Amino acid sequence: MGIVFSWSGGKDSTMALHQLLKEKQPVELLLTTVTADYDRISIHGVRRALLKEQAQSIGIPLEEITLSRNSSDDDYESKLKAKLAELKQRGIDTIAYGDIFLEWLREKRISVADSAGVRCIFPIWKRSTKELANEFINLGYKAVLTCIDSKVLGQKFAGAEFDKYFLSTIPQNVDPCGENGEFHSFVYDGPIFKNKIIFKKGEVVLREGRFYYCDLVQ
Numbered sequence: 254m255g256i257v258f259s260w261s262g263g264k265d266s267t268m269a270l271h272q273l274l275k276e277k278q279p280v281e282l283l284l285t286t287v288t289a290d291y292d293r294i295s296i297h298g299v300r301r302a303l304l305k306e307q308a309q310s311i312g313i314p315l316e317e318i319t320l321s322r323n324s325s326d327d328d329y330e331s332k333l334k335a336k337l338a339e340l341k342q343r344g345i346d347t348i349a350y351g352d353i354f355l356e357w358l359r360e361k362r363i364s365v366a367d368s369a370g371v372r373c374i375f376p377i378w379k380r381s382t383k384e385l386a387n388e389f390i391n392l393g394y395k396a397v398l399t400c401i402d403s404k405v406l407g408q409k410f411a412g413a414e415f416d417k418y419f420l421s422t423i424p425q426n427v428d429p430c431g432e433n434g435e436f437h438s439f440v441y442d443g444p445i446f447k448n449k450i451i452f453k454k455g456e457v458v459l460r461e462g463r464f465y466y467c468d469l470v471q
Contacts (some may be wrong), residue, residue, distance in 0.1 A: 254346040255281035256374070257337075260315070261351070262294050262304055263438040264389050264396045264415060265377065265430055269351035270311075271392070271445055272376040281345055283308050283315045284336065286329065290322040297437045298400050298466040303452060310446040330365050337369035349374045353382055353432050386429040390417055394443030397454070398436050401465040405435045411457045412467035439469060 260283035308315035366373040396415040441450035455468035
């Protein structure tokens with residue numbers, strides 16, 4: 254039986270997938286939630302075309318769950334349950350996530366998976382986020398920040414590289430991996446990629462009066 258990996262395109266997903274591939278686990282599929290109205294990865298705000306390039310470079314097939322911009326959590330969970338049930342019929346009995354320490358989110362993931370008869374695993378669960386962030390960089394991965402919560406970080410960080418300089422400049426109340434939603438990222442190079450993803454940094458816009466998004470264009 255195989256594993257479907259919940260892929261956001263960001264650094265935590267990358268580190269969790271890196272761990273599974275290092276252990277030679279049977280990751281058969283990447284699964285990403287896309288907001289149809291924007292044609293972008295939900296929450297991260299990355300264009301779908303770049304998501305597809307990531308999957309091609311990694312060499313694992315990609316499937317999507319499509320939501321509208323007005324979809325609720327219940328809508329998402331309903332579609333995810335249906336997708337997991339479908340995947341189980343295809344021989345995939347496990348879903349993996351890149352969560353690190355949010356207990357409420359872990360419990361919700363497990364509950365949804367259980368309802369579809371699928372098990373849930375968390376390859377980097379309870380890792381030190383400081384150590385994980387530095388390991389990501391030391392392994393040679395490259396990422397850019399695509400979404401910033403303006404309540405905790407300034408606009409200048411939108412489009413910044415996720416590197417040791419960034420880690421040295423963030424306030425102490427910001428988690429090094431952004432696990433509390435302080436920021437989201439797009440990984441464009443590193444050990445699990447066959448080739449570097451090429452893009453340009455576009456405009457930075459404020460959405461919902463709170464989140465700064467840096468557009469990445471091909």
